[in-house]
Amino acid sequence: QVELVESGGGLVQPGGSLRLSCAVSGINVSIATMAWYRQAPGKQRRELVARVTADGNTNYADSVKDRFTISRHSSNTLYLQMNSLNSEDTAIYYCNAYAWWGQGTRVTVSS
Secondary structure, three states: OOEEEEEOOEEEOOOOOEEEEEEEEOOOHHHOOEEEEEEOOOOOOOEEEEEEOOOOOEEEOOOOOOOEEEEEEOOOEEEEEEOOOOHHHOEEEEEEEOOEEOOOEEEEEOO
16 A cells, blocks of 8 residues: 655745655655655646656756755655745645655745
8 A cells, every 4th residue: 555645844934945755655765756746826737846766867847946856765755855945836745656646735935
């Protein structure tokens, strides 16, 4: 049984940082293609934020390049380090592995 549980969201001021975590069971994070998506308020679709492939390649949405970093840990956890946050980063962030999704964690960037 696959389960993805996100944590680490919250309220942060513009320019601040957050690290999101996704605790994964049922899939080996180190050899899977994993991703973070987000859904902004009022938007119907989730957008890809960052992805790490099974062989370790990463790709990012243009809007987060050089600010966000996706990584995975031997504890079977996926991370998203988010720096220099701005209001456009406000969204619910979801962890994804193939057909499976977490429940999401909310990030609000506001002063």
